[in-house]
Amino acid sequence: AQSVTQLGSHVSVSEGALVLLRCNYSSSVPPYLFWYVQYPNQGLQLLLKYTTGATLVKGINGFEAEFKKSETSFHLTKPSAHMSDAAEYFCAVIHSGGYQKVTFGTGTKLQVIP
Amino acid sequence: DADVTQTPRNRITKTGKRIMLECSQTKGHDRMYWYRQDPGLGLRLIYYSFDVKDINKGEISDGYSVSRQAQAKFSLSLESAIPNQTALYFCATSERGTVNTGELFFGEGSRLTVL
Numbered sequence: 001a002q003s004v005t006q007l008g009s010h011v012s013v014s015e016g017a018l019v020l021l022r023c024n025y026s027s028s029v030p031p032y033l034f035w036y037v038q039y040p041n042q043g044l045q046l047l048l049k050y051t052t053g054a055t056l057v058k059g060i061n062g063f064e065a066e067f068k069k070s071e072t073s074f075h076l077t078k079p080s081a082h083m084s085d086a087a088e089y090f091c092a093v094i095h096s097g098g099y100q101k102v103t104f105g106t107g108t109k110l111q112v113i114p
Numbered sequence: 115d116a117d118v119t120q121t122p123r124n125r126i127t128k129t130g131k132r133i134m135l136e137c138s139q140t141k142g143h144d145r146m147y148w149y150r151q152d153p154g155l156g157l158r159l160i161y162y163s164f165d166v167k168d169i170n171k172g173e174i175s176d177g178y179s180v181s182r183q184a185q186a187k188f189s190l191s192l193e194s195a196i197p198n199q200t201a202l203y204f205c206a207t208s209e210r211g212t213v214n215t216g217e218l219f220f221g222e223g224s225r226l227t228v229l
Binding site for chain 1: 118154155156157158159162172204206216217218220221222223
């Protein structure tokens with residue numbers, strides 16, 4: 001079975017500070033990993049994805065994430081938070097081995113303090 | 115216009131009523147999904163359809179049914195709504211293939227309240 005765990009349901013940062021949202025995955029086969037963002041009153045949209053190759057992946061709006069197999073992690077970072085980054089962020093995993101359904105984490109709400 | 119459109123966006127109903135949530139897409143994707151979002155629980159898969167003739171239960175299908183009327187349309191029904199079905203419901207689509215399946219395109223959601 002596959003799963004993801006997001007540490008911290010709420011994270012607060014000051015505007016301009018580093019954003020770090022944590023995601024750990026469990027998968028018996030090489031995973032494909034995703035981060036989604038949900039702005040208020042909207043559906044989710046894809047921020048970035050890891051499939052194969054380079055372990056540091058860049059996404060939209062200045063976000064990036066690093067796949068660390070040894071730590072089974074896929075943490076999301078952004079060097080400098082903007083007010084517009086306030087949203088809920090979801091980590092998601094899908095097996096590369098054919099179990100073709102996505103499993104989402106429980107989400108982390110990011111608050112950006114002026 | 116949105117690529118994935120859900121109707122209604124908001125609905126308040128009473129226990130025991132039949133409710134249908136509709137989803138249509140213009141992305142040309144074969145795969146469609148219904149998810150439920152509850153605070154603190156993330157998104158949970160209710161039903162999914164990989165093509166018009168293929169419908170599968172997700173992790174929380176009890177109390178729900180679906181119909182794939184066409185490639186572009188996928189509706190979710192609650193035959194007899196109950197209060198714990200109060201939630202935000204999302205329709206999503208994806209292309210074929212494992213990586214593509216992970217790249218979901220979501221509608222804006224349908225907020226359902228069952229009194």
